[in-house]
Amino acid sequence: MKNVKHAKCVKCGKIYEATPHLTNCTCGGILDIIYDYDYIKANLTKASLAARQDNSMWRYRELLPVEETTEAPPLRVGWSPLYEAKLLANELGIRKLYVKDDGLNPTASLKDRASSMAVAKAMEAGAKVIACSSTGNAASSLAGNAAAAGLKTYIFVPSRAPKGKVAQLMTFGATVISVQGSYEETFELSKQAIEKWGWYNRNAAINPYLSEGKKTVGLEIMEQLNWEVPDYIAISVGDGCTIAGLWKGLKDLYAIGFIDRLPRLISAQAEGCCPLNRAIETGEEWRPMEENTLADSIAVGVPRNADKALMAIRESNGLVVNVSDAEIMAAQKLLGRTCGVFGEPAGVTGAAGLKKLCQQGKIPADATVVSVVTGNGLKDVANAIAACGEPISIPGDMELLLKAFADNGIVVE
Numbered sequence: 001m002k003n004v005k006h007a008k009c010v011k012c013g014k015i016y017e018a019t020p021h022l023t024n025c026t027c028g029g030i031l032d033i034i035y036d037y038d039y040i041k042a043n044l045t046k047a048s049l050a051a052r053q054d055n056s057m058w059r060y061r062e063l064l065p066v067e068e069t070t071e072a073p074p075l076r077v078g079w080s081p082l083y084e085a086k087l088l089a090n091e092l093g094i095r096k097l098y099v100k101d102d103g104l105n106p107t108a109s110l111k112d113r114a115s116s117m118a119v120a121k122a123m124e125a126g127a128k129v130i131a132c133s134s135t136g137n138a139a140s141s142l143a144g145n146a147a148a149a150g151l152k153t154y155i156f157v158p159s160r161a162p163k164g165k166v167a168q169l170m171t172f173g174a175t176v177i178s179v180q181g182s183y184e185e186t187f188e189l190s191k192q193a194i195e196k197w198g199w200y201n202r203n204a205a206i207n208p209y210l211s212e213g214k215k216t217v218g219l220e221i222m223e224q225l226n227w228e229v230p231d232y233i234a235i236s237v238g239d240g241c242t243i244a245g246l247w248k249g250l251k252d253l254y255a256i257g258f259i260d261r262l263p264r265l266i267s268a269q270a271e272g273c274c275p276l277n278r279a280i281e282t283g284e285e286w287r288p289m290e291e292n293t294l295a296d297s298i299a300v301g302v303p304r305n306a307d308k309a310l311m312a313i314r315e316s317n318g319l320v321v322n323v324s325d326a327e328i329m330a331a332q333k334l335l336g337r338t339c340g341v342f343g344e345p346a347g348v349t350g351a352a353g354l355k356k357l358c359q360q361g362k363i364p365a366d367a368t369v370v371s372v373v374t375g376n377g378l379k380d381v382a383n384a385i386a387a388c389g390e391p392i393s394i395p396g397d398m399e400l401l402l403k404a405f406a407d408n409g410i411v412v413e
């Protein structure tokens with residue numbers, strides 16, 4: 001890869017050749033992909049990028065760790081819409097707000113970006129089977145992207161995974177193992193199985209290429225904003241791979257001169273499972289927590305990308321905010337009512353955190369903010385109904401309709 005120098009451990013600094021089969025450093029640290037920015041600057045300009053017709057994450061190939069001859073996987077991942085949310089900005093009391101709806105990716109979550117990258121690297125490695133553990137979204141994204149590329153998948157999920165996500169897995173033809181235990185137990189079983197059978201490893205905690213796929217959400221945000229950098233970007237955080245990838249993409253753009261400054265990140269976690277935010281708040285090492293939240297996609301008590309995530313928050317002078325399940329459910333309704341965007345609980349946690357920070361006066365009124373919705377609400381319909389309630393149910397009778405409106409305080413305009 002002409003655009004890649006090597007991989008480097010974020011803990012001990014050991015250097016590795018950037019081969020498709022990279023995993024963790026011998027010290028246990030996660031690897032980071034190091035680019036040749038001089039090469040990239042000589043081969044990519046804003047004008048050449050703007051002229052491209054490929055409206056997917058693969059439009060940024062010079063900034064991605066793939067061989068020039070590697071074909072993009074079949075599903076069109078990325079280039080999700082960025083909406084200016086004027087009604088929500090007014091409600092929160094900030095000058096300008098954008099909502100990035102990544103729930104419109106092929107399998108309905110931001111994690112398609114990582115899975116598309118995993119499929120590309122698996123093809124480079126000549127692999128026929130890919131496996132991972134997941135709370136749900138990484139699993140369904142891998143299963144869908146791998147199925148389109150003709151690759152077999154083995155997926156390990158905790159038994160609490162929502163049925164909508166499990167249904168996706170089964171539909172995509174994955175071999176699904178539902179583990180009766182926590183996500184940590186699920187991860188460990190998948191790790192043992194991958195080592196035993198030699199499957200290509202899609203686990204974000206081990207495969208350093210996955211955050212390189214996720215970073216494309218940051219590349220898109222900046223291009224969609226015409227390279228005008230917002231003051232803050234809010235995103236939900238679980239194992240830490242997504243916020244780490246977002247930050248990596250922003251730093252890449254800064255390094256090649258596409259943007260002139262970097263935004264502050266907002267790390268939003270659920271109160272019932274916030275080991276990374278707690279580490280930032282206390283200044284101590286992160287410690288495991290119970291997975292006590294309905295936001296299953298970020299219910300990660302032992303975050304495997306802690307080093308990169310904490311680095312991203314600290315380097316960006318970021319803010320951390322923890323929100324209750326009630327605040328998350330309220331954010332589902334708020335985004336739907338003001339933006340027409342339907343997010344799952346984990347998907348809207350960034351918006352819930354932003355709302356809380358605005359209420360606390362921690363976001364200046366003149367700020368420009370981007371909030372990333374990481375997953376679609378159809379992933380978890382049960383919690384959406386719990387948040388918003390059941391519809392009015394009556395026989396087909398006008399008098400009963402009038403009575404129902406009156407009983408529910410509905411004034412017809």
